[in-house]
Amino acid sequence: MFTGTAECNLKCLQGCDASVLLQGNGTEQSDPANKSLGGFAVINSAKRLLEIFCPETVSCADILALAARDAVAITGGPMIQIPTGRRDGRESLVANVRPNIVDTSFTMDDMIKIFSSKGLSLEDLVTLSGAHTIGAAHCSAFSDRFQEDSHGKLKLIDSFLDTSYARELMSMCPAGASPSITVNNDPETSSAFDNQYYRNLLAHKGLFQSDSVLLEDERTREQVKDFANDEGRFFESWRQSFLKLTSIGVKTGEDGEIRRFCSEING
Ligand code: HEM
Numbered sequence: 001m002f003t004g005t006a007e008c009n010l011k012c013l014q015g016c017d018a019s020v021l022l023q024g025n026g027t028e029q030s031d032p033a034n035k036s037l038g039g040f041a042v043i044n045s046a047k048r049l050l051e052i053f054c055p056e057t058v059s060c061a062d063i064l065a066l067a068a069r070d071a072v073a074i075t076g077g078p079m080i081q082i083p084t085g086r087r088d089g090r091e092s093l094v095a096n097v098r099p100n101i102v103d104t105s106f107t108m109d110d111m112i113k114i115f116s117s118k119g120l121s122l123e124d125l126v127t128l129s130g131a132h133t134i135g136a137a138h139c140s141a142f143s144d145r146f147q148e149d150s151h152g153k154l155k156l157i158d159s160f161l162d163t164s165y166a167r168e169l170m171s172m173c174p175a176g177a178s179p180s181i182t183v184n185n186d187p188e189t190s191s192a193f194d195n196q197y198y199r200n201l202l203a204h205k206g207l208f209q210s211d212s213v214l215l216e217d218e219r220t221r222e223q224v225k226d227f228a229n230d231e232g233r234f235f236e237s238w239r240q241s242f243l244k245l246t247s248i249g250v251k252t253g254e255d256g257e258i259r260r261f262c263s264e265i266n267g
């Protein structure tokens with residue numbers, strides 16, 4: 001018991017306190033970076049059940065951390081025991097989002113800065129980026145890495161991207177495509193939590209610029225190779241980094257509250 005939340009993607013702004021679940025004008029959900037977040041209904045219904053059987057005991061921050069933990073295990077990743085006892089925040093401000101999250105256009109130095117401000121190391125950055133072995137992304141998150149010329153031919157903007165992969169991405173995300181289209185983060189095994197993400201990086205098939213840079217930069221290249229060659233090493237590192245991620249700025253004691261509904265603070 002704690003005595004943070006895996007709002008993965010480092011959406012732990014004032015600590016992992018489920019602030020991202022709060023609805024209303026000007027909350028964190030109003031930032032475009034949070035537009036694609038989903039699963040709120042699942043968290044809310046878990047909370048509703050818990051309130052029936054065990055009222056005002058389990059925080060939304062714990063539910064979120066445990067859900068992220070379980071998502072990894074269910075898709076074949078390591079099962080990790082994590083402490084509980086996080087309390088929920090009472091504040092959620094859109095202005096706090098931008099300064100605290102990594103954008104896909106960030107350089108390695110930018111990423112290091114944000115990660116270290118949360119107590120996360122370079123090794124944590126490489127490890128936690130491995131979450132992109134599952135899930136999907138909207139075209140807008142990577143479409144600036146290539147262009148389609150007037151003859152429909154590929155023009156590579158980011159030369160670090162594999163040409164045939166870029167061509168595939170371009171055909172899935174043609175100019176003028178619907179903004180709701182999504183593409184798998186891991187083109188090989190998008191529903192399996194495995195080390196394929198790192199193999200993709202070696203093949204220059206990292207979907208986001210922020211993924212590719214992990215191979216490009218010599219400070220992280222060896223770790224990428226290591227994880228690509230040895231899934232056990234990735235999983236072991238994941239256990240440690242995930243535990244750190246879910247412990248960032250946890251509220252305990254008199255700090256925060258146990259929300260009755262995850263989408264709103266207690267009255
Ligand atoms: C290192 C900086 C990171 C950047 C720049 C980044 C960026 C992104 C972007 C742009 C998307 C696609 C969103 C969309 O278009 O819908 C995404 C998806 C995703 N990210 Fe990250 N991310 C980062 C780190 C992380 C971390 C640390 C985790 C978890 C530990 C994570 C887990 C995920 C997952 C699971 C998805 C797929 C979501 C889905 O399928 O709906 N990411 N990320």
Ligand SMILES: [Ca+2]
Nearest residue numbers: 133186189192
């Ligand atoms: Ca995978």
